[in-house]
Amino acid sequence: MEKPVVFVISDSVGETAEFVVKAALSQFIYDQEYEMHRFPYIDNKMTLKKAVQLAKDKQGIIGFTLVDPELRNYLKTESKIQHVECIDIMGPMISAMERAFSRKPRLEPGLIHQLDEDYFKRIEAIEFAVRYDDGRDPRGIQQSDIVLIGVSRTSKTPLSQYLAHKRLKVANVPIVPEVEPPSELFKANPAKCIGLKINPQKLNDIRKERLKALGLGDRAIYANMERINKELEHFQSIVEKIKCPVIDVSYKAVEETANVILTIMRK
Structure with a gap:
């Protein structure tokens, strides 16, 4: 044949x-x-x-x-x-x-390939958010579309994942007084950095609930008001140095905060 x-x-x-x-x-x-x-x-x-x-x-x-x-x-x-x-x-x-x-x-x-491309971009963004979560690797700051900055329990991780589903590469950096932020953060374009601030009392309530969920006492320094105020003051000094936009997330759902971020990015 x-x-x-x-x-x-x-x-x-x-x-x-x-x-x-x-x-x-x-x-x-x-x-x-x-x-x-x-x-x-x-x-x-x-x-x-x-x-x-x-x-x-x-x-x-x-x-x-x-x-x-x-x-x-x-x-x-x-x-x-x-x-x-x-x-x-x-x-x-x-x-x-x-x-x-x-x-x-x-x-x-070629419409089906446009759909495929959209899907793969979303998967890539989700993997990016996981890889560069919680300041794990500062190299992600330069590669990202958005950099979220905030103290612990300001919804940085869920926000990163939510925005990743919008095909945006998001890195997030935790702010802790005892740890100097990565130098990459101060070299990044301030327009793509977003500070997440929160009311001290609201943060105290969130952290107490977190400690209870972990089976720990709510009197740990993590939920101490003096400690919280110190962290928030340090956070404020960092975002002022970067000169980036800041959003108050105290009483906002993740979706609301994400929409504010997207509006800022569009501008």
Whole structure:
């Protein structure tokens, strides 16, 4: 048996057509012995005409995904004239959906890859937020879209994750009086740094609840008002030095704070 020859034609990358063609080929070929030619990003009839001629010369068949009805019809007509087997992989599905949904298709090539790209950007941002959480690695400050700065229990981590789902790379830096902030923080663009301030009493309540949840007494220095005031004063000195925007998160849900941050970033 001669090696089968298949031409994959698409107005985008051509991965969808290639995947379907390979799935069909697997029903006939056991050792991957076939020849495949891919014609991606097709947007004109001249290239289609050449592809059909090549398919005829090699006695091959064509599998294609073209969303433009004019190009689809031209390819089918030209293939018929040249007696080349030509399979419209996506057209019948688009036509059926147009009838079923009573809605016109967008006819934009490559939309599925835009969706894939969006998904992978979101995953990348989530992984970034985990990697650079709580000042774990100061190198993330330079690479990030947003840097959150605040004392412990100001929702830095949940905010980082929430913003990551918006495809933003977020690093967060904890502010502790005994630990000098990383030098990278003072080299970063102040416009992408956001300070998270909080009411001392509110922070005291949050920390007491946290200690109880951990099975510890609520009198630990972590929830001591004197200690809290010291931390907040140190935080204030840091954000003043950076000259970055500051948001009061005392009585805001994570979603509210995130929306304020997004508004600041847009400006």
